[in-house]
Amino acid sequence: MLTITVDPEYDSPKVLRDYGAGAGADFSMWQFATGTADEIKRLATFFGMDYWPENGQIIHSLRTAVIDSEGKLVKVYSGNSWKPIEALQELRSLRKYPGARVVQAIDRETGTLQIEHKDIEGLMTSMDMPFRVKDRSMLDAASVGDQVEFTLQSEDAGLVVTSIKKK
C-alpha cells in the first residue's frame, strides 16, 4: 500500500514517516510518498482528484487506486467509504494460480474440465475436481488423459481456468 500526500510542501519524508508511525503503519506493507508539486498535481488529475489550500489547510478529495502487479489500473475508489475487504477482494480476483495435472473429463454442456490437480499453493491441496473455463474454446485445448498446465483466476462466481495448455 502506498499513500501519497497532496501537501508536499509540508509533508517531508520525515513528516510522513512520523505520521505513518503514529498511524501504526507496518512500513513493510504500507509506505508513504511525496513528490514535486507538479508530479503530485499530475497524479491527482489522472485519478480525478482535486485539492486546494484554504485557511491554512489543504482541502482535498480522496482516491484509492488498485493497481495490479503488471502496473495495470484495476479500480479507483472515491472518497473513504470503501472497505479494506473490498480492495482485498479486488486484489484476490487478480491472483493467478498455476496448476498442472491430468484432464479427467470434458463437459461441453457446463463448460467445465474435470482435472486431477496437484497442490495449488495458497489455495488447495491435490484433488480431482471440475473447473469452469473462461471461454468454451478452451475445452478444445486438451483431451481426456492429457497432462496440462493451467492458470486459475478467482472471480465473483468462483474459480475459473483462464489458460490451459498441454504439457
Ligand SMILES: [Cu+2]
Ligand atoms: Cu481442487
